[in-house]
Amino acid sequence: MKKVVVSGYYGFKNSGDDAILSSICADLRAISKEIAVTILSNTPEEVPAEYGFPAVHRFRFWPVVKALKACDLLLMGGGSLLQDGTSSRSLYYYLGLIWLAKLFGAKVILYANGIGPVHRRRNQWLTRMIVNQVDTITLREHLSLEVLSKLKITRPKIAVTADPVFNLKLDHSISKEKIYQQEGIVAGKPIVGVMFRSWQQEEAYVKKMSNLCDWLIDKYDVQIVFVPMRFPADIRIAEDMQAKMKHPAVVIRNYYTSQEIIALIADMKLVLSMRLHALIYAAIQNVPMMGFNYDPKVLYYVRELDIECVNHMHHIRLDEIEGSIDEMMKCPEKYQAKIMENTLRLKKEAKENRGYLQELLV
Numbered sequence: 001m002k003k004v005v006v007s008g009y010y011g012f013k014n015s016g017d018d019a020i021l022s023s024i025c026a027d028l029r030a031i032s033k034e035i036a037v038t039i040l041s042n043t044p045e046e047v048p049a050e051y052g053f054p055a056v057h058r059f060r061f062w063p064v065v066k067a068l069k070a071c072d073l074l075l076m077g078g079g080s081l082l083q084d085g086t087s088s089r090s091l092y093y094y095l096g097l098i099w100l101a102k103l104f105g106a107k108v109i110l111y112a113n114g115i116g117p118v119h120r121r122r123n124q125w126l127t128r129m130i131v132n133q134v135d136t137i138t139l140r141e142h143l144s145l146e147v148l149s150k151l152k153i154t155r156p157k158i159a160v161t162a163d164p165v166f167n168l169k170l171d172h173s174i175s176k177e178k179i180y181q182q183e184g185i186v187a188g189k190p191i192v193g194v195m196f197r198s199w200q201q202e203e204a205y206v207k208k209m210s211n212l213c214d215w216l217i218d219k220y221d222v223q224i225v226f227v228p229m230r231f232p233a234d235i236r237i238a239e240d241m242q243a244k245m246k247h248p249a250v251v252i253r254n255y256y257t258s259q260e261i262i263a264l265i266a267d268m269k270l271v272l273s274m275r276l277h278a279l280i281y282a283a284i285q286n287v288p289m290m291g292f293n294y295d296p297k298v299l300y301y302v303r304e305l306d307i308e309c310v311n312h313m314h315h316i317r318l319d320e321i322e323g324s325i326d327e328m329m330k331c332p333e334k335y336q337a338k339i340m341e342n343t344l345r346l347k348k349e350a351k352e353n354r355g356y357l358q359e360l361l362v
Contacts, residue, residue, distance in 0.1 A: 002361050003036045004028060005067050005106075007097055008077040011042030011058070013231040016165070016277030019258035020078030023164035024111065025051050027354045031361060038067045040097075050257070065100065073109065073360055074101035078140070078164060080114035080297065082131065084123045091123055095130045102133045107360050110137040110156075112164045112353050114297050116147035128152055135360060138353050140164075141300040159356060162349035163301070165280050174263040183225075183252050190222040190269040195229050195278035198237050199294050201314060206237065208316045210244035212272075215322060217247045220329055222269065224249035229275040231255045270328060274313075276301060283343045288328045288335040290321070305342045307335070 006024060009017045021039070028035050040058040041047050047055035056063040068074065074097060084091045101108050110131075118124050131137075131148075132155040139145055140163045148158060180187055194213065196205075213224045226238030226249060238251045256264070262281045265271060271282040271289040276298050282289040283305055291302040292310045302309040308324045310316055328335050 001034050001036050002032070002073065003038070003071045004073045004075055004361070005038050005040065005071040005101070006053075006075045006077055007040045007058070007094070008081060009079050010039060011044070011046070013255060015229045015231075015256075015258045015261050016275065016280075017079055019165045019168055019262075019277060019281075020112070020163075021051060022258065023168045024075065024077045025053060026167075026169055027164065027357060030354060031358050035361065038071070040064060040067070064097075068097065068100045068106065069104045071101070071104075071106050073107045074098065075109050075111050075357070076113065077111045078113065080116070082110075082113065082115050082127060083117055084119055085117050088120065088123055091118070091127070095126060098130050098134060102130075108134045108136075109357060109360055110134055110139075111357065112138050112140045112161055112350070113144065114140055115144035115151075118147070118151065124151055132156065136356050138356050141297060141304075143296050143300050157356070159352065160349075161352045161356075162304075162346045163277075163280060164350050164353055165277060166284060166343065166347045166350040168258075168262075168284065170262060170284070171259040174260055176260075176263055176267065179256065179260060179264060182254055183250055185225060185250055186223055190220065191225050191267055192216055192222045193265060193268045193271045193273070193278070193282075194224060194226050194238070194241070195234070195271070195273040195275045196226075196237050196241070196292070197230065197234055197274050197294075199274070199313065202237065202240075205292075205313050205316055206240050207244055208318055209272075210241045212318055212321060213241065213249060214245050214247050215318075216325070225264075225268075226251045227261060227264070227278070228252060229261070229273075229278050234275075269332070270325065274298065279305070279307070283339055283346075286336050286340050286343070288332050288339070290324065290328075304346060306338055 037053040039055040041055045044055035044057050081094045128151050131153045134156040136157045138161045228234035242249045265281045266285040274292045290308040293299045294313050
């Protein structure tokens with residue numbers, strides 16, 4: 001029986017990362033139900049019920065070492081794990097896992113990862129030395145291939161695929177009535193979902209987005225629903241936007257799984273999002289959307305999906321955004337057809353991840 005350790009940014013109530021983990025677990029089960037999987041998580045006690053596999057705490061040194069020593073494969077799953085943009089500590093953590101796994105003789109796959117940025121010269125050297133020992137790297141976008149090239153990481157097998165969430169199997173049994181009741185969402189009234197995060201100089205775009213939300217209510221009689229993709233961190237910026245609006249809006253205040261958020265997005269007329277995986281959720285539910293670019297990964301998928309985009313968060317032009325939204329609201333079918341076509345292509349590319357994983361488990 002093959003033993004696999006799955007590592008990523010899990011157990012932090014980040015909807016996108018939770019959806020990535022669900023997709024990875026489904027891929028592993030599809031390859032073989034005989035694979036023994038251990039997940040490294042910040043909340044290991046919650047993992048068995050939600051994902052069906054055992055877990056250990058990602059920051060408990062000896063249990064992690066024990067799991068890596070016993071495994072045949074370390075799967076570093078999804079997201080932008082290898083980067084020092086947030087902190088070097090995060091980079092060292094994931095590089096340390098790779099180093100230990102290779103030390104114990106395990107294979108390693110970076111699974112649908114985004115790579116970079118890696119700014120510091122010492123970090124670039126360390127990343128190059130360790131990641132060149134990896135067996136296979138699949139990347140969720142071509143931008144990361146450029147980063148690997150600059151870092152001179154060339155020894156592993158490298159392929160550009162797509163984010164695994166494109167192939168997430170949806171749970172159609174979810175009842176949205178309870179969510180509507182808990183959050184005060186009015187059934188039958190058009191919904192515009194807003195998924196924003198804290199970022200640089202946010203006071204500038206918070207005010208503009210509040211004005212945009214009021215404009216949507218005035219012109220189209222919609223209800224604005226702020227959805228925290230990272231819980232509870234995104235609630236604060238949603239509250240800031242809502243406080244600056246002249247009309248009431250719904251701020252979702254309870255935690256919901258990625259499947260529940262995806263089900264909620266299916267009811268939306270339009271999605272406005274800085275969060276990458278909110279855009280991917282909208283794509284798999286064929287909902288018209290507008291991306292707000294704060295990071296190259298967002299801009300990449302905006303271009304892949306060929307959707308409307310605000311290219312710079314510090315230079316938001318409301319007149320331009322309103323014009324684009326008018327077009328989407330008047331003729332959503334045109335946008336849905338384009339989203340469906342591009343999503344089908346990305347689903348096909350995302351399926352390639354499983355094939356590279358299977359090669360290492362044979």
